[in-house]
Amino acid sequence: MKRLTLLFCSILLMVSHSYAQSFNVRPQGTQKPPLHGRHWMAVTGKPLAATAGAMTFQKGGNAIDAACAMLAATCTMWDVLSWGGETQALIYNPKTGKVIAINALGVAPTGATPEFYKSKGMQYPPEFGPLAAVTPGTPGGLCTMLAEYGTLSLKEVLAPAMQMAEGYPIEAQTANSIERNKALIKEWPYSKAVFLPHIGKDREAPSAGEVFKQNDLLQTLQKLVDAEQQALKKGKNRKEAIYAAYDRFYKGDIAKEFVRGCKEQGGLITEQDLATWKVKIEEPVSVNYKGIEVYKLQQWTQGPAMLQALNILENFDLKSMGYNSAKYIHTLYQSMNLAFADRDFYYGDPAFSPEEPIKGLLSKDYAKARAKEINWERNNGKASPGDPYPFEGKVNPFTDLVKNWSQASLSPVSNTIDEEYLSDFKMGTTSVEAADKDGWVVSITPSGGWVPACIAGKTGVGMSQRMQSFVLDAKQNPFNVLEPGKRPRVTLTPGMALKNGKPFLSFAVQGGDSQDQDLLQCFLNVVEFGMTIQEAVEAANIVSYQMRSSFGNHESKPGAVTLNTQTPNYVMKELRKMGYSIDLDERTAGPINAIYFDWEHGTFWGGSSNHGEDYGIGW
Template identity: 65%
Template structure:
């Protein structure tokens, strides 16, 4: 027993010492911090700060720049925002997720032979959310004009030296891009040559997008000249995109290529400022967006994990990894069945899902000697004093709600034939993240996405359409809350985080990576709060990933999305003893030197009155502080 304890201690120390060695330095600043997915986009945020803008202004500039640089998103995508307002001392959320257009019904897609809506092309498009979300947060919480915050993006649209990563994705997908005439003219400037996409370092120009952004700024300037207020001028730009000539060209181009979006859809959609969801984990309030995102997964997992002494287990010990994996599986099983658009009936049982008592019940299901392949959704309705109206659907899926009888695997949830490489691409499918903070106390955390390469561009707007329709389901047996319908928002993976301690900002973080986002952010948070890592150490530290969940992205068949119970991704540095222990517990192991998407984060050092920035080494992400 003494030998085993010593071995665990040695393993823990070895892994923890690995986490201490970072490939990037911590960023320090006393005035502001700007971090996002591309160096030039971080520079755009820095430019705004240097010109007197606040963190919201800078975040808007970074959002515009990343959209223009196709950093796994475009202007036609979606934006999810958490903002700490130092004036009200509250965290608010902005929901700028587009909704399903007219005609987008489950029967429409089923009649085309789909089990899920398509992952690419016009039929994958929800209404654009990012332009409206940007203008909303700028109007209500920023200080600058649209012209000022779009200036860096407009310079980029006029022409910038493109990164090899983006250029090579254009080349890799050129056969698909050729199917869409408006995408072809933007992404394949050397059509007919051996390499049709730009080369890395080539000046990449987007004439149509520049014209679209110019029109929006022009509408703002005209309104200001007419004596209208700053907010009204910003709304003039908003209206031109969603109701004016930009909207008309967007709809024409969308429908010409087979899409469903109408002028009425664009005019009807609006961003929503909404209340956040939060739980308290050992004195830290952790905030997430509502259940139209997967954000509550992290909150549920924290509630479950609060019932264990994680620090005593040791960082990435066998027991820690197993407990973490099981807690995440319990939370994701609930996500896969109970999360959906809170603005469309039926209403999700979110109060039950986030109750501490429900978490204790879920924690009691964890088996300590093996992976539980039978984990399914729980019954949160009981913790709201209600009867679960979906017991028949759960039984249809093969779940037994009586845990004493749950001795078989759900019939839909076992195994699939998807190739490992394709599956991992769908699991990790990217977005970008934006973190900004300033000395006045404003904090912004954003996970925008949609319209990634290969994107279908809507007419001559230069705007790539969203691909987020694929996150709906067509079968209520999979999730009765997330069945596609016109005017409904899909349940998305996009999940910024913001944590408060003693009434002050503590941590702000976000990451790219599809279904792994809240797995990575959960471990990042625990790295700081339980294991004492600084923000850069925590961002770079070795994570684990669970594949025991339904994929939210990729493929149109059930077999493309099915969970892989027991499959776990570990870091290459995982000791042989831990590997052997996990194999004996029923896990199927895979390894990589990259076990999370690029985590971007800000830590608030109130002792010294400074900001600490972290940006992991797993992408092109970059931060600047002052």
């Protein structure tokens, strides 16, 4: 009997070991081929936009020029943003060996106060319409990146977008989104005129493949080019001429029409709001993960949450757990719980008081303390913000708010993932990745002004919907309370990593609150599990919904998780025992766009997820 028992135990151990080892095997094959390039790489959310990047490289442009061309094209295609949205970028400058951060996020307009929105019976600023708009940031962000780090003229870079504004064959994804949202679009006269060319017919939106024309937007882009060209004729240099276009958008006739159209429809943005807004060129934040420097934008984004999660995860042997084993998924989920609880309470615009404790939040010692809070038996559905202040030698001024934080939420708490909630949680955007042989690297996560967008007058420019990411009550987050001139804490979060002082990975993704979850796992897929970049962007991610959503009603769903349909039953069974509520999806990886730098061979590897319509071209 003892021999049989020992034999059974031995077999069980061998099978268990086999299962564990299987998780460490890289995925076999990918649905999309990896991209390879020696001279340049251009990856973004739509094939036509990637083509705009390739066209710009072929003109002799660098990665900044190509990225700006792709940004302009995606805005013109409403994928899933417009010209009135916001642009966030990380740029590697090979001349200095430094990573630069671009902050082109708009600010709350004059009159936008908690009292104003509460007087309208709102718990948060609205999801759509003119009262959802911060000032437009993308035109300024594009001009700034191009002027400071590009080589081509604005006229050359905007040429593909202007051709598209004249008319391009619209793809099904955007066309169908317009049709689904046409009832809301009809509330805004300028949006109705642009988006619904077939009013009165069964289908009022364009059909897939139909030539979609935007004459108002074309005129706006032409005005920017005219401003640049006129400045050049007056003897201004390339940089000064591009900034002349910048000024025409924010201080000239475009600004006047934008404000007129905004106010006509009930919005708050003033000419002074536009004239005083500025793009910021900033220092990014970073942490070192096992010898790799990982960079993110500052705490006006959710980006540092990924860095916090990496600091926590560095305390564990993830590889030995096995890729997407129950223990690995639990460790990821709990680490993200802690990082995102800190995000939900401590992140906000650093230009306004109180000052965020970012040094403490990114401290390795703070991460070790947070790691000790993990319950290895069950999900902690009440994960709360920690106290980073002692880790930068200070006393927390918000101890009482932290203590009562879990009761301060105004939004419902459940673990049911319905279609409306999922749409809010993964509120769309796009991403732009570019690199060139001279060493320039760009990672952008632009957004805002997505369909259904309220278009401001005859500009053709859809207004941002980013106001909804503010809170109106300091009990929820004292750093992110709405205030005129303030930037909301956004989800938008490009990523970049250096190894041995050289670019290692440039990566970004669309998807609202899921962005840093996807990018965290993509990074770990490469670093811990040895995946190629295409394998990493297609791999079976998990998605947590336990953090407070940055959109809509800011809901939280403790223990709710989306797993890939290929997840083994025994893994799901173990997770359910630990308190997880599981939802399944066939594709859970993003869509992530990324570039990996192969220094051994002097080439680029491009990765574009199989999740959506993202596409890349390399040479």
